[in-house]
Amino acid sequence: MAKIGDVARRAGVSTATVSRALSNPDSVRPETRKLVLDAVRELGYTPNAAARNLRAGRSRMLLTVVPLLSNSFFARIVSGIDQEASRRGYGTIISEESPDSVEKQAHLLDLAAAGLFDGVLLLSALMPRVGRRSLADMGMPLVRVCSRREPGAGAVLLEEREATLIQTRHLLGLGHRRFMYISGGAGNINDIPRYEGFCEAIAEAGLQPDQQIRVEGFFDFASGTAAAHRFLELRAEGRAPTAIVAVGDQMAIACMKGIQEAGLRIPEDVSIVGFDGIDFTNYCQPTLTTIVQPAEDMGAAAAGLLIDMLQGERDPGEIVFPATLRVAGSTGPAPAG
Amino acid sequence: MAKIGDVARRAGVSTATVSRALSNPDSVRPETRKLVLDAVRELGYTPNAAARNLRAGRSRMLLTVVPLLSNSFFARIVSGIDQEASRRGYGTIISEESPDSVEKQAHLLDLAAAGLFDGVLLLSALMPRVGRRSLADMGMPLVRVCSRREPGAGAVLLEEREATLIQTRHLLGLGHRRFMYISGGAGNINDIPRYEGFCEAIAEAGLQPDQQIRVEGFFDFASGTAAAHRFLELRAEGRAPTAIVAVGDQMAIACMKGIQEAGLRIPEDVSIVGFDGIDFTNYCQPTLTTIVQPAEDMGAAAAGLLIDMLQGERDPGEIVFPATLRVAGSTGPAPAG
DNA sequence: TCGATTGATGTAATCGATTACATAAATGGT
DNA sequence: ACCATTTATGTAATCGATTACATCAATCGA
Structure with a gap:
């Protein structure tokens, strides 16, 4: 592997000149620069990263x-x-x-x-x-x-808060009044603004946020499946929501599946929205209404x-x-x- | 940021000893080692990567x-x-x-x-x-x-070849005789053994590999959708396969969706298998039979x-x-x- | 008890590039 | 034509850790 000294020798200049020709081309005469660049090309020289980093401190x-x-x-x-x-x-x-x-x-x-x-x-x-x-x-x-x-x-x-706000408004506009909200876990900081957006939309519609059902999730498939079970329990008790807001697509998709497996239809029996906009939302059955994040x-x-x-x-x-x-x-x- | 010299001074030894105490502990006296390690801890010393890499050449x-x-x-x-x-x-x-x-x-x-x-x-x-x-x-x-x-x-x-072999055998065992094979593209090197496995299974069943339909894909959703269109054309001509072998899950899932949207049922009207074993194969509708790779x-x-x-x-x-x-x-x- | 061997540690060269400083040449002003 | 300034380049110190070699002390065998 060629070193700066090899280049210098070949170009007939000092190592300092080689370094300058490469990192600050205007500081050397055009003819010198050409000599150096030719030598660099002929030897296939690339400055050693460790040496450069050591000196530069980055x-x-x-x-x-x-x-x-x-x-x-x-x-x-x-x-x-x-x-x-x-x-x-x-x-x-x-x-x-x-x-x-x-x-x-x-x-x-x-x-x-x-x-x-x-x-x-x-x-x-x-x-x-x-x-x-x-x-x-x-x-x-x-x-x-x-x-x-x-x-x-x-x-x-x-705009986390905006996101759940428009998501929930969309569902409210479709006539939904009873909701299940699947969170990303109280530990996750996004949870707060997202839940706020949800609550704000609910309040706008004259409903009580704390009367809606909130389920804790962790953004994974398992959380979605668990939420589906909860939904089915509620249904058995005759107090099932008609719409589900999940703050992650994977949770939404798994939840959808859990509900479908119980013989219910989406969106006829229950609507569901996801969050993130991953590719699969376009390829699940039905396709998932979701918040698209420009990842x-x-x-x-x-x-x-x-x-x-x-x-x-x-x-x-x-x-x-x-x-x-x-x-x-x-x-x-x-x-x- | 503490340097090796700082540690050496604090421990009252030379830099060489510090270096040895850290990289080859047996080469220094236990008491010296303790002195060094204490100093390292007190100063929160970590060797600089650039310097080390420069010297070591890796x-x-x-x-x-x-x-x-x-x-x-x-x-x-x-x-x-x-x-x-x-x-x-x-x-x-x-x-x-x-x-x-x-x-x-x-x-x-x-x-x-x-x-x-x-x-x-x-x-x-x-x-x-x-x-x-x-x-x-x-x-x-x-x-x-x-x-x-x-x-x-x-x-x-x-075992690429084995994979498509068992995949195809599974379908043959279910009585399928007319297949569509969605490849990963002739440019992809896995394509060859996978297609070989498919052909071998087909031949085992006394069928002609070259009479099966082969569609070129690129492992993405779009390829699956395209394959679904092809399938529907074939169906219109009355020569639709009854089983589809896709060598990627995303292709399989998109293909499945394209077929379902035309009102056909999976697996009643057509069976499909994927390849890779991504998580979503467990959450699509129906779940996807697939080759699981221990990624x-x-x-x-x-x-x-x-x-x-x-x-x-x-x-x-x-x-x-x-x-x-x-x-x-x-x-x-x-x-x- | 003396020279040889072993073990522990220190001194200083080294890795390869960058850059402060020194030097030399060229240019400009008067 | 001379000094001051600018421009281009070279010399050598530097970044921080590793390690060959040197040094010194301790141990051992005869």
């Missing part, structure tokens, strides 16, 4: 911490991050969250302390932490994506913001994306009676 | 190149890779394939030349390449995952193999995983007539 790497990669909503955000980071000359290190594995979190903190990355994109609500040390209080520049606001950190968010764009925006922050061109700010409702087959008029 | 990083992250089959492999790599003290850099973006491929080659990672996991059939330079002929250690064999590279594979395990095995190769403990070998058929709701007896 790595041009970003860490992305994601709760669950197999959730395609997160996967799409990561995809957007990768796109934008790579466009701007940064690499992306990825790590799946593991709240239970202290080892893995410690490994992350070590990588941070070792200077392996310059900043962090946190798709997770949880902050990697071991004892009292965490990424944030190591002074690591941070952007939160779809997770929460945090002083000193950037944030990329959806790739949000990822790209987050990476862009973080890189701006690293380059000192932007203060940790907040980027808010609008929520859109995609109406599909899973919602229909409330059944009579 | 980075303890792996690159994973993935075709499409939002495909949850790939996402699960990545998850397994991350798990195992992190367990063994390696980090994972991720990059989504972009056959059209020369820029991005060049970026990858630069990162490789810069020594940013020690080895590559390639989930993609395509090799990142710019002109005649590619990752492989830079001498980068390589493990292919579910993509193809390659001289000098490790490989983690499913996480395959990812972990691949990372393990690559790290063994890097540490000189193993030659690039081949790890083959068995295929299992998960029978679900999308397959049933062939319709009479």
Whole structure:
């Protein structure tokens, strides 16, 4: 592997000149620059990253911490991050969250302390932490994506409150009055604005939010199945809701399935809306009415913001994306009676 | 950020001793070791990665190149890779394939030349390449995952041929005789063994493989929808197959939907099997009979193999995983007539 | 008790690129 | 024509950890 000295020798200049010709081309004479660039090309020279990082005190790497990669909503955000980071000359290190594995979190903190990355994109609500040390209080520049606001950190968010508001209004407009709300878990910070939006819409319609049924979920299929069971119990008691608001598509899809398996029809017997807009919402039966989050764009925006922050061109700010409702087959008029 | 010199001063020893106490504890006296470790703890010292990498000529990083992250089959492999790599003290850099973006491929080659990672996991059939330079002929250690064999590279594979063989046998056993096969595209290397397995089963039953219908797909939803259209055309001509073999779950699910929308029932009118075993196969309507690939395990095995190769403990070998058929709701007896 | 061997630690070179500072050449003003 | 300034390039220090080699003390055998 060619080193800067080899290039210098070949071009008949010093290593300093080679370095300058590459990183600050205007500072060398055009003829010299050509000599250097030719030598670089002939030798296939690429500066060694470790040496450069050591000297520069940065790595041009970003860490992305994601709760669950197999959730395609997160996967799409990561995809957007990768796109934008790579466009701007940064690499992306990825790590799946593991709240239970202290080892893995410690490994992350070590990588941070070792200077392996310059900043962090946190798709997770949880902050990697071991004892009292965490990424944030190591002074690591941070952007939160779809997770929460945090002083000193950037944030990329959806209009969460608006989202459930329009979602619920859509159902109210179809005549629904009795709802089941499947949350993302009280631990998840998005839960608050989303539930607020739901409650606001309910109140607008002159109904009591606290008389609606709320079920706790964790964004996974199992939560959806559990919610379906709850729904069926309620139905047996004669007090089933006619509409279900799930704040995650996977939960919505699993719930839909659980209900269909009991012989009920969607949307004739019960309507359901999801949240995220993953691809499968277009391929389940019926297609799922859902809030579409522009996941790739949000990822790209987050990476862009973080890189701006690293380059000192932007203060940790907040980027808010609008929520859109995609109406599909899973919602229909409330059944009579 | 504390440096090795700070630790040395605090412990009253030389930097060499600090380094030894950390990387080769047996080479220092127990009392000295304690002095050093105490100082390390008190100062919160972590060795700087760039300096260490520069000296050692390696980075303890792996690159994973993935075709499409939002495909949850790939996402699960990545998850397994991350798990195992992190367990063994390696980090994972991720990059989504972009056959059209020369820029991005060049970026990858630069990162490789810069020594940013020690080895590559390639989930993609395509090799990142710019002109005649590619990752492989830079001498980068390589493990292919579910993509193809390659001289000098490790490989983690499913018994592809077996998979379609048992899949097709299952359908034959249900009485099906007319098939549609949705491929993963002639460009994809898995296509060959998978199609072979299909043909072998067909031949076993005394049928002509080349009289079955073959449709080209690309593992995405759109391919499945297109295949459904083709199926409906064939049906209009009175020569519809009774069973569909799709070598990807997303294609199978989209195809299923296209067929259902035309008013046909699955599996009563037509049976369909998928390939991969993604979560959604359990949540579509009906649930999808499919080949289950142990994606996480395959990812972990691949990372393990690559790290063994890097540490000189193993030659690039081949790890083959068995295929299992998960029978679900999308397959049933062939319709009479 | 003396030289040889072993063990523990320190000194300093090294990895490869960047950049402050030094130097030399070229340009400009008067 | 001379000094001041600018421009281009070279020399060498630097980033922080690792490790070959040097050094010194302790142990051992005869």
